Amino acid sequence: MTAYAVDERGIYRGRPLAVARPASTSEVAAVVRACRAHGVAIVPQGGNTGYCGGATPDDGGRQLVLSLERLDRVLDVDPVAATLTVQAGVTLSAAQQAAAARDMLFPLAMGSQDSCQIGGNLSTNAGGLAVLRYGNARDLALGLEVVLPDGRVLDELRGLRKDNTGYDLKQLFIGAEGTLGVITAATLKLYPRVTAGVTAFTAVSDPAAACSLLTRLRGRIGDNVTSFEYLTAAALALVTRAFPDLHVPVAKDSEHFVLLECSATGEEGRQGLEAALARLHEEGLLGDAVIAQDERQRRALWALRERVPAAERHLGGSVKHDISVSQGDLATFLERAADAITARWPRARLSVYGHFGDGNVHFNVLAPADADAVDFRARHAAAISDCVHAAASALGGSFSAEHGVGQLKRDLLARYTDPVALDLMRTLKRALDPDGLMNPGKVL
Ligand SMILES: Cc1cc2nc3c(=O)[nH]c(=O)nc-3n(C[C@H](O)[C@H](O)[C@H](O)COP(=O)(O)OP(=O)(O)OC[C@H]3O[C@@H](n4cnc5c(N)ncnc54)[C@H](O)[C@@H]3O)c2cc1C
Structure with a gap:
């Protein structure tokens, strides 16, 4: 059971009572009902890539890990309705591939995509690399199937774009980190496949200049700005030290950099995107900049951004x-x-x-x-x-933009959250999970 007992970063080590690996929604429901009958707590686990210890049991030896890994079937790809329906244990990259095979795009993307699962993405409301254009996991969900803490199955697996029939119940389970039920399947939004893209890496004078660049860029090409990542020279220095094969391709004396990606699906294509960047360069908003000429160069630019966490670990x-x-x-x-x-x-x-x-x-x-x-x-x-x-x-900001709360940030939730909001969260938890058996000790 070792692999299921330790979190991604090795910070939390639990001692599971057992690991259950059901292969269907009805088997998940049977496990949940059995646990309820015997007062056994359940810790849902997806790809186990979360950063907050949400999928790790405690060390008391009384909590069951419920792995979703065998619910790994793509159920439907519908290019007409632009929807994808998958079981919760499908990995993010498998969901992307299923969409691509039908010439569509499932836009959620992140460094952990070969391991993390759609159920985990929804349960953490994951963000990632294309939120600017397509939103986070919540924005991509149309319908869910959920096994409730009492073992009943909530079947809201519909791909309707408009449905104003009372409370939007799926929202309760998105970002709930397994504390209100087990997500077993989801219907997700698809988009047209991207036909042209431009990836650029540029020096900027300071963070405010980076913000102005983004505003002007969006003014020119609107939602075609897909990613806009900021890096300090210090973060890049860690990357080039830990990975000497990587190089910063622009002004090395700058303190601030931006990696940006624009994409288009229509006729205007790459030329239109490049023309917009050229105009911003003439206006002095883009500093010393390079544009990737092929996929290899694009990957090299992204590596500078994606390897920062690994470089920090390495050092x-x-x-x-x-x-x-x-x-x-x-x-x-x-x-x-x-x-x-x-x-x-x-x-x-x-x-x-x-x-x-x-x-x-x-x-x-x-x-x-x-x-x-x-x-x-x-x-x-x-x-x-x-x-x-x-x-x-x-500044009215959040202590957890995309990684969730889990056990790592539970005290912060209590400290920084409006008491009325916190009370409402506790009321919902009690109403859905009166025995407190769904992922206890996480979030609340
Ligand atoms: C290299 C790397 C890069 C990353 N980049 C990003 C990023 O850019 N953006 C981002 O947001 N995150 C990122 N993450 C964090 C992580 O990948 C995400 O939080 C991801 O959504 C977790 O999915 P998972 O399947 O691994 O979930 P797990 O880690 O297994 O579980 C996470 C939480 O969800 C619950 N859960 C899992 N599956 C279910 C289910 N089916 N039903 C109910 N509850 C469930 C668990 O109990 C736990 O509380 C990154 C992680 C790594 C290692």
Whole structure:
């Protein structure tokens, strides 16, 4: 059972009573009913790639891990309705491939896509690399099938675009991290396949300039801006140190960079996108920039962004944060958080990057270069996180933009959430799961 007992980052180690691997919705329901009859808690587990310990049981030896991995069938791809229906254990990359095989696009994408599952994506309301254009997992869900904590099956597996018949119940289970029921299948939105794309990497003068660039770019090509990722020179330096085969292709003396991707489905294609970028360059909004000429170059640019977490791990790990603030407050947040950290830990290193287009930034803090990283985190992580979360909260921001709450951020939810909202969450939890058997100790 070892693989099911430890989380992705090896922070949480549980001791499961057992691991159940049902292969159908009715088997999931049977497991849930049996657990209820015997008062056994259930921890749903998808691809086990979550960052908050949500899929790891406690160490009491009394919680059952319910793995969805055998519910791995693509049930339907409908290019006319532009919908995809899959069982919850289908991996994200398998869902993408099923759409592509019918010349359609399922746009959710992230570094963990070969392992994470649609059920896990929905349960964490995952974000990823194309939220700017297509939204997060919640925005892509049309219908769900859910096994409720009492073993009944809620069948809302419909692909209707419009349906105003009372409460939108599926929303309760999206982002609930397995605390209200087990998602067993989903109907998802598809989009036309992208026919042209431009990926560019550019230096910018500061975070405010990055925000202006995004606004102007969207003014020119609207929703065709798919990704807009910000990186500091310090984050890139970690990547090129940990992965010497990677190179920063533009002005090496700049402190701030943007990786952006635009895509089009119509006639205008790549030329139209390149013309828009050329005009922004003439206006001085794009600094020293490169445009990928082929897929190999595109992958090399994306590697600079995608390998930041691995580079941090390689160099001893970091105190991680997953902040969101409103777009207009991003530059202020970065300045205030950096000031707060350097005032108390002047030699700590900052690794700042993220999905800038979504107002989401990973503001990570590494130990001074000559300090022991594990010891530094053990002594300072809590105080560092307090500073960063206070800076976000003062701007009305969130302490968890896309990774969820799990067990890692449960105390933060209690601290930073409006008491009325928290009370409503507890009321819903009691109503759906009166015995408290669905993923106890997570979220609430
Ligand atoms: C390299 C890497 C890159 C990542 N990039 C991103 C990113 O860009 N954006 C992002 O948002 N996240 C990212 N993540 C985090 C993670 O991949 C996502 O949170 C993902 O959605 C988790 O899916 P999973 O199937 O692995 O879920 P798990 O980790 O197995 O579970 C996550 C939570 O959902 C619950 N759950 C799982 N399946 C079900 C189900 N069927 N029914 C009910 N509850 C369920 C679990 O109990 C747990 O609380 C990344 C992770 C890695 C390792």
